[in-house]
Amino acid sequence: MPRDSFSHVTTWVFDLDNTLYPPHMRLFDQIERKMTAWVMTNLKVTEDRADHLRATYWRTYGTTLAGLMAEHDVDPMDYLTDVHDIDFSVLSPDDQLARRIARLPGRRIVFTNGDSVYASKVLAARGLSGVFDAVYGVEHADFRPKPEAAAFRSVFAKDGLTPTSAAMFEDDDRNLRVPHDWGMRCVHIAPERGEGDHIHHHSADLSEFLALLVDDSAA
Numbered sequence: 001m002p003r004d005s006f007s008h009v010t011t012w013v014f015d016l017d018n019t020l021y022p023p024h025m026r027l028f029d030q031i032e033r034k035m036t037a038w039v040m041t042n043l044k045v046t047e048d049r050a051d052h053l054r055a056t057y058w059r060t061y062g063t064t065l066a067g068l069m070a071e072h073d074v075d076p077m078d079y080l081t082d083v084h085d086i087d088f089s090v091l092s093p094d095d096q097l098a099r100r101i102a103r104l105p106g107r108r109i110v111f112t113n114g115d116s117v118y119a120s121k122v123l124a125a126r127g128l129s130g131v132f133d134a135v136y137g138v139e140h141a142d143f144r145p146k147p148e149a150a151a152f153r154s155v156f157a158k159d160g161l162t163p164t165s166a167a168m169f170e171d172d173d174r175n176l177r178v179p180h181d182w183g184m185r186c187v188h189i190a191p192e193r194g195e196g197d198h199i200h201h202h203s204a205d206l207s208e209f210l211a212l213l214v215d216d217s218a219a
């Protein structure tokens with residue numbers, strides 16, 4: 001039973017993008033296009049070159065922003081404000097997901113590589129504003145991104161989180177490596193299961209997985 005594997009969990013950590021909304025809502029696609037446009041404009045490169053640089057930064061530094069900061073000394077808030085200026089109407093509220101998250105016993109937090117202002121807009125559009133105790137963005141991690149250990153260290157220290165009594169839900173399985181190594185229960189939320197022993201559970205649908213963990217009766 002999945003529920004037994006989570007009986008020790010008192011803090012529930014959720015990634016935001018493509019975890020608290022499904023990829024088919026295509027919000028992150030808008031951000032991807034904004035990031036490419038930002039790189040084209042600010043580094044004065046072609047679209048192909050911008051996409052190549054972004055892929056390289058993602059592999060090497062974890063995110064486009066981390067690469068831009070390391071190699072081009074970019075101001076992170078200027079970048080974050082621009083790439084998150086998107087249309088949130090593609091998101092719809094999910095009352096059932098909200099109810100399931102609210103029934104998880106203990107503390108519930110969001111930890112995103114985006115900024116927390118953006119995260120709040122996503123949560124509002126999904127009807128999830130009221131179910132979390134805290135929302136942490138990359139600015140709370142000194143602009144270090146998941147999957148870096150330093151990012152988790154900063155945010156977990158701020159939250160007072162003990163990894164061995166916490167669980168993490170995340171669509172980018174790279175971001176479960178450190179949590180796994182620190183003793184967290186790791187759930188990969190994605191169409192396809194990632195490879196590696198750092199993934200304890202996989203589901204294509206966050207809400208369906210949470211239904212296994214909580215009393216799911218309507219009320």
Ligand SMILES: [Mg+2]
Pocket residue numbers: 015016017018019170171172
């Ligand atoms: Mg994500």
